[in-house]
Amino acid sequence: MAVIIGFLGVGTVSTAVIHALCAAEDFESRIVLSPRTVQRSEELSVRYGQCARLGSNQEVVDAADIVVLSMRPQQMDEALAGLSFRKDQVIASFIAGSPPSVIADLVSPAKRIAQLIPLPAIEYGRGPLLICPKIPEVIEVFGSLGDVIVIDDETQIRVFSVASAFMSTYYQMQNTIIDWMTTRGVGESTAASYVLSELEGLATVGKATPVGRLVDLPAEHQTKGGLNERVRDHMASAGAFAALRAALDDVYDNARLRSPQAPTE
Numbered sequence: 001m002a003v004i005i006g007f008l009g010v011g012t013v014s015t016a017v018i019h020a021l022c023a024a025e026d027f028e029s030r031i032v033l034s035p036r037t038v039q040r041s042e043e044l045s046v047r048y049g050q051c052a053r054l055g056s057n058q059e060v061v062d063a064a065d066i067v068v069l070s071m072r073p074q075q076m077d078e079a080l081a082g083l084s085f086r087k088d089q090v091i092a093s094f095i096a097g098s099p100p101s102v103i104a105d106l107v108s109p110a111k112r113i114a115q116l117i118p119l120p121a122i123e124y125g126r127g128p129l130l131i132c133p134k135i136p137e138v139i140e141v142f143g144s145l146g147d148v149i150v151i152d153d154e155t156q157i158r159v160f161s162v163a164s165a166f167m168s169t170y171y172q173m174q175n176t177i178i179d180w181m182t183t184r185g186v187g188e189s190t191a192a193s194y195v196l197s198e199l200e201g202l203a204t205v206g207k208a209t210p211v212g213r214l215v216d217l218p219a220e221h222q223t224k225g226g227l228n229e230r231v232r233d234h235m236a237s238a239g240a241f242a243a244l245r246a247a248l249d250d251v252y253d254n255a256r257l258r259s260p261q262a263p264t265e
């Protein structure tokens with residue numbers, strides 16, 4: 001399906017998504033870009049024949065079948081104020097913490113609004129892409145950019161947002177192991193190659209395992225009295241897993257997200 005996708009906000013996430021879209025051999029849609037972030041939008045227009053930088057946000061909205069909102073949350077109200085949307089348009093918002101019901105007044109009379117949560121790996125066409133709710137045109141255009149997870153209940157978006165807040169912790173854990181190896185005399189690049197491949201292998205096994213058997217993976221990856229068991233016991237005794245759960249609860253309960261459930265709105 002060839003459509004015109006308009007990006008309001010050409011920052012980190014939009015750029016990653018645009019690279020991924022344009023890299024697909026069967027991508028036949030056109031992309032129009034808001035002019036504000038001059039260097040990025042010009043680079044994209046020069047690099048991809050399917051991309052064009054337009055003269056204003058309103059020109060982008062006027063041209064688009066699907067309007068992507070990708071400015072920072074605190075920029076959203078100002079960016080959307082005064083723009084005229086159409087009833088027939090689909091809105092795909094990347095803006096964290098602003099589910100469709102929060103966006104609705106700002107993009108009226110457009111009514112078909114989805115929130116998408118792309119993560120950085122989307123640039124490589126990998127990782128999860130949450131879409132809420134299911135809008136066929138959105139799935140058609142963005143569905144090949146990773147593992148699409150569709151939900152219909154927007155109050156659950158907050159849960160997914162919090163689950164994705166593990167990214168920097170993950171990388172710190174990764175780097176802690178690499179760093180530890182270097183202190184034991186292994187060269188940094190050798191240590192990094194080893195750990196990165198180990199983690200990729202674990203993720204591959206995780207994805208290949210039926211959901212009902214995920215619970216078995218820790219035990220399957222340790223030998224009684226072996227090294228893995230000792231590390232896991234040490235982490236559990238130190239409260240690492242309980243702390244992770246508490247951190248997720250804390251962020252869920254206290255993060256300043258503009259969702260219907262947000263107590264600290």
Ligand SMILES: NC(=O)c1ccc[n+]([C@@H]2O[C@H](COP(=O)([O-])OP(=O)(O)OC[C@H]3O[C@@H](n4cnc5c(N)ncnc54)[C@H](OP(=O)(O)O)[C@@H]3O)[C@@H](O)[C@H]2O)c1
Pocket residue numbers: 008009010011012013014034035036037057069070071072073075078079080094095096097117118119120
């Ligand atoms: N980064 C992530 O991993 C991630 C993941 C999922 C969702 N998100 C969400 O995606 C959105 C974008 O995040 P990001 O990391 O890409 O932020 P970003 O790099 O700061 O990009 C936002 C872009 O929007 C532009 N902008 C601001 N006001 C505008 C306006 N009135 N008209 C047109 N463009 C405007 C900004 O320009 P200026 O720089 O000039 O202000 C900037 O280029 C955020 O709402 C974020 O919550 C991010």
